[in-house]
Amino acid sequence: MAAVGATPAGTGLLGLGELRLSRPATKTQWLALTASLALGLIGAELAWHHPLSAPLALAAWGAVALLAALFWVKTPLLLFAPLPLIGLAPWSGWITFEEMDLLVTACGCGGYLAYALQLNARDRAPAWRHALAFSPAVVVLILALVLSTLWGVKRGFDDAGGFVFGWYQGYHEAMNSVRNAKALFLALVLLPLWTAAAAARPRGFSRGVLLGLVLALAGASASALWERLAFTGLLDFSTDYRTTGLFWEMHVGGAALDGFLMLTLPFALLGLLRTRSPAHFVAGMAIVLLAAYAVLTTFSRGVYLALPLAVIPLVLLADAQRRRAASGGPESSHIDSTLGEVDAPLPRLAKLGALALAGAFALAAALVFTGGGYRGLLALLSVMVILLAMPPSLWRPSVGQRLTAVIMGALLALLLGALSWALSTAVPKAAYVLNVVALLCCAALRWRDVPGQTRPVYVLLVTTAWFWLLTTMVIVADYWGGTAGRWTSLAAGVALGAVWSAMLLEQRLWPLTSTGKAGWRKRALLVAGLLLVMAIVAALGGGAYLRDRMATWKEDGETRLTHWEDGLRLLHGGQQWLLGKGAGRFVTSNLYDGPTHYQVGDYRLRRDERESFLALTSGKHMQGRGEQFRVSQRIDAPAPGPVTVTVVSRTANDAHLALQLCEKNLLYPENCVGTQMGLKPMRAEGAAPDSPGQWQTSKVQLGTVPAMGGDWWAPRFVTFSMSLNTTSARVDIARIAMHDAQGRPLLVNGDFNREMAHWFFSSDRYHLPWHIKNVALHVLFEQGLLGLALLGGAYVLALVRLSFGRGRDHPLAPAIVAALIGFGTVGAFDSLLDAPRIGFVFFTLLLLGLGLRALPGEGVARVA
Template sequence: MSAVGTAPAAGPLGLGALQLRLPTTRLQWLGLAAGLGLGATGAELAWHHPLSGALALAAWGACVLLAALLWVKTPLLVFAPLPLIGLAPWSGWITFEELDLLVTACGCGGYLAYALQLNARDRAPAWRHGLVYSPAVVLLILALALSAAWSVKRGFADAGGFQFGWFHGYHEPMNAVRNAKAIFLVLALLPLWTAAAAARPRGFSRGLLLGLVLALAGGCAAALWERMAYTGLLDFSTDYRTTALFWEMHVGGAALDGFLVMTLPFALLALLRTRSPWRFGIGLAVALLAAYAVLTTFSRGVYLALPLALLPMVLLADAQRRRVAASGPESSGLDSTLGAVDAPLPRLAKLGALAMAGAFALAAVLVFGGGGYRGLMALLFVMLVLLAMPASLWLPGFSQRLTALLMGGVLALLLGGASWALSMAVPKAAYVLNFIALLCCAGLRLRDAPGRSRPVYVLLVTTAWFWLLSTMVIVADYWGGTTGRWTAFAAGLALAGVFAAMLLEQRLWPLQGASNTGVAGWRKRALLVAGLLLVMAVVALAGGGGYLRDRLASWKEDGQTRLTHWHDGLHLLHGAEQWLLGKGSGRFVASNFYEGPTEAQVGDYRLRTDEGEAFLALTGGRHMLGRGEQFRVSQRIAVPAPGPVTLRLTSRTASDANLILQICEKNLIYPDHCHGTEQTLKPLRDASAPADSPGRWVTQQFDLGTVPALGGDWWAPRFVTFSMALNTRGARVDVSRIAIHDSQGRALLVNGDFNREMAHWFFSSDRHHMPWHMKNAALHVLFEQGLVGVALLGAAFVLVLARLSFGRGRDHPLAPAFVAALIGFATVGSFDSLLDAPRIGFLFFALLMLGLGLRALPGEGVARVA
């Protein structure tokens, strides 16, 4: 995995402003071969894209050119669009997808630029290489790749032998490729990334970080659109879990969950370390947007994963700062263009920060429970004023501060009592008094005289803040009555106690010191305010969102369901060979269908031919069928014109079958505003035909009803989808042709005769998800690759965590985020397979492989890459 940089070469080829040189080293010739091989593969895939081969090829070529120009930063090009490039609901592709096109384009352009020495630069010395793989690690990576390749071979064998297909489903041989390809896509780019990290280690790290942050921003923007379009931003009670644009969740799964926990740590680390005001503002917006996306997943796994992942990240980042501080400014060796490292927070200040956070969290729960949203808003004002306290409060001596605290408390009690009486006498006075107290606090903050000791000023500030605290209790009392009064009073006592302790012992104040003044101080305060908003959102969501309460209350039942599912899934492995080497990549769904319980016999589809004509064989599941449990074959269509919609269907069936035909507004798995019909199809046979024969083809026309204006608003458009599903257990209907016309006579379906196989057609199981996944990442690997695969992957995972926490890579700027991302993946992966979603698997294996070689440059410390 070692990389050799470009060397001087004779015979440059002039192409305008570009200077290309023929390869001069063995690795450059290998890079040329890799680039040409990836180019041929990518061009072939692009040309066969179901939507438009010409457009796909043009877009692929543009990516090749961009990757050639920015070959050092190909991680940026690969990761940034990752959550937005899944077009399967439009194209019908699941084995191959846009991820494959992107990787082959970046690999082709990057390797050709490296081999032909485009933008050539001198090779960095070995001690400046950002990615270094030891021989043992190289062997481990090769063993992982061999295990995955062997599982593909076994998957083909279990499926009846290799058979190529562009549109294979989960039961067919090419599903083995879909499930295993993620690691090979990463390995295709890893030598290029190693060369890039050798040529420009910091540029490579910046590209990696920026790519992951942009990916998070794109994924969260898609989640924001989905909530605006389908539920409303503040609707936390509807049974709707965000899926964004991760088509892999069409049969359930946790693709969005895994994506969030692996990218959010990098955005938070960048936010904590950037010094640019505009970057900080953008980073803060991305972090808040990500927090919203996390909350709307309603995923208990994500809620558990983030604390477990972010706590080690904070500790590792703090340990990095301490090592740099201990080395002294002369030996830190930081890149001067990236700024100095903040001094680590003293222990008492950390204790004070924890006390403040705990008091606010407790207060938020108490106030919201009795005082509702208005009480919670008043509490936010209290905390904002507290965080804006000037450093001059601690300039007077201890006795002066104690006197100001006691007198301020007494004066605030008098003001609070008068305010309470006024609020009882005058309607809405509670809100006015709270606003006046807030204005007094703001005015006093503006009258601060930095560096001057003014005991009277301390008294006034303390009195005003305590009065604001009392008006918060009054607001809660006015809104919630007796319950609101006493819960808010308890919350106020907790906050008053914390502030009193911090005023008397200045070492407890987390924003005290030179590093917390000026721009740096307001930057930290902005982070704390963002944290307050997040805590408030969590409290409001848990207290006001019925769906989340139901999710949290059902954890025991869901846990038992998963244990049973894992037990049944492992019983599908037969014999020592399958336990050792696995049953094969992509074989869980088919094995579960044929050998599992009745609930696992979900519906399916196959593309067949009859006298040279293609048709779709659609079958219904044998489990209990309901509105969300039906297996649907669908196509995203243009928004139909309002009015009557007609459907023409050519089909046959061997027995009576109820076929549901619907047009709905639907992103992925939650249909809404559906209009359609349910028809009972009966077999039509000749008198001499056997009773179990499929019957003759019958053409019928149905009315789907009068469809109103669909598609949502222009600023939050909704996708419109046509779907067909069987509502009869175990039934089969063959569909030869299907066409839909709206009130203006426009044809809404493409490839309705299936002569282009399953192009434009997609499938989903909206709520019956267990049969499609092992629901545990480790058990998923065990099923597909056996104990050997689990041991190899587990060894690589532990090795990465060890070397980035305690080993050679621990001082790399991104090491804490890598550790947090992998811990988050493992936590969410305890409850879902994750690796059966190629984009999530690609992101995981990229972080894993990079983590195995990542190391800090000598003297780098924690130089920022943000």
């Protein structure tokens, strides 16, 4: 799509207000129109079959298509922003198809239509403005990867016994091959449109990608915040509860949220580094801190490792871009330098001071939290914020005057601290009030700074106030934690006081010499870093769960190695090693060919001569409460009181059917009531011993249900589930109904006449049989060594292009490199690509990495 918005002579124009439309005139435009119609038909068909509401789905799909037509250059924004919030599988029962498919088809339909009809047309883009262009070698590589994926789908169909279409198939049927492979094709569907958008308005397209992924990060992080508020509390780091957000793909474990955070967080960090708008900076800082909380509550050691491995290249590549932009040499003649001057590198002593300051704070945070808890940690933060805001005028007096200020300030602060401690012991809560008063005094003195004037008395006052603030931090820790808080915080205060005194006496140790907007932005970033360190200290010091996970890394690593070996044993013969076993076939291979303890439960929808029924089976492994395979449905909160369940079922052998009603997001049930039904086979006289038996109706009460649903500001989902608490059992369920104390029916599609609409499934605690737990091994299993080599080659090539090649000066290059590195690190411990939403974002960034290049006048231009 090199020809963007061309308007050949003789083509009629239709005026629609300020919009200008033109009939397709070129072959490319006719192809775009064809693509628009095809995506429109597919999207409308999907929307019409949406399990929750076809009219609403059609209306939403049409609205997105219209927005995509009006703002076709910004379709990445329309697509990425809602992505973490639109997974409705726990309500709809859809897993092969989902709302992401509707979103992609709507954006493609509207975007290609706008291109074909030249909506808001622009002049033809010259070749030098093609910001997204693929070399012939890259095109061949992408086509080879597509063919490998298609072949994997075919092999998956064959392994499943042939292709059979279905709207509600599970992990063992043919449509699971489509589910596992569709992410690459969804990304490719939009690639020609985005190639045209990047040529027409390169900066607008880049900003759309950046803003879309930042908003996606905000949505994912907000869902994590809601989940913690609703189910654990914000500061509970001891409960065995790993955040999943609204990523339904984690219903059988996995790391969908982890992968999504690592794919999107680098773009928020890049925007934070690039923006010069105070409002944008504050918004970006809020999103990054919210994301840091989400990262922390994943309790994922892979994410904790991936974060520094991704952030370090991001900062280095962004800094290298700015330096090339500022150098003005021949190499940077095509680079825009609108970011302003690049800060000079820190001198050696300043680097030493920065390390000392960071080390002193990390040590102080650990000591203060140990004895002073969250209150002491908050007081420590106020100390550090004031320290980072120290004005440059403090170093104008002579060394002797500054030494006098340190000594006299320390003595005066000790006197004020003694009086404050005496008052805190006599008056309840006075410790907190005194800390606030000292903080306000420091802030007022900072406000009264006069830059450029030498004022020794002002230095004395600032030093005294800060040392007093430091003593009130000790007092707060002592008031809350007693003797332990007193001595640990005192040690922290001595360390911080010594570091600050050395820096005040030797200015070359002070690392924050920048002034103006650049200086305040740097200090704000450092405050964010302090908050992150505090969060880590609080999680490690106040959360037994994270400490336990860190302590068991060796045992978990050995388990993971054994699991990888078991997974690779499922590949038989050279052909499967070369070409793979087929997309989406790992779970089924485990079920039939894996170790007994990996043979988990399943469900299938069957039909006899009269009606549809659900065939529910249990696994062969040891089953506890969390290991049972569950079929569930999200329902409205029932009225408090008794809940009655009526089940029409049959079984060939004795089995126990567990029925449960819980407040539950995805994996962790809370506030449950339930019962267990003992089912026995009922056979007609003369029937075979292994016959399924006759249908029988059972009616049970789950018990008295308390008020459910949570608070309005942190609602809890209510889920009904059924499972078998008997090893190697099968129960057929023809109908199931549930009524609350007011007689209201709570279940939808209880007769399964709409197949599995509204029904979902999960394995809450038993996850290994569902994933091979490594991205490379996942690709190897599904597409063989050939597919792994193709995807690995594309991955490495994208990193090289954006780090050292032609794409290194594109505004998005540092963030894409960091995202791919973070994804690869998390993917070393989990499959990731078996979650289509995560795979879609990954393949989109991978394809962009293979084609993006910097343009004259763009370079490191701001995209935030």
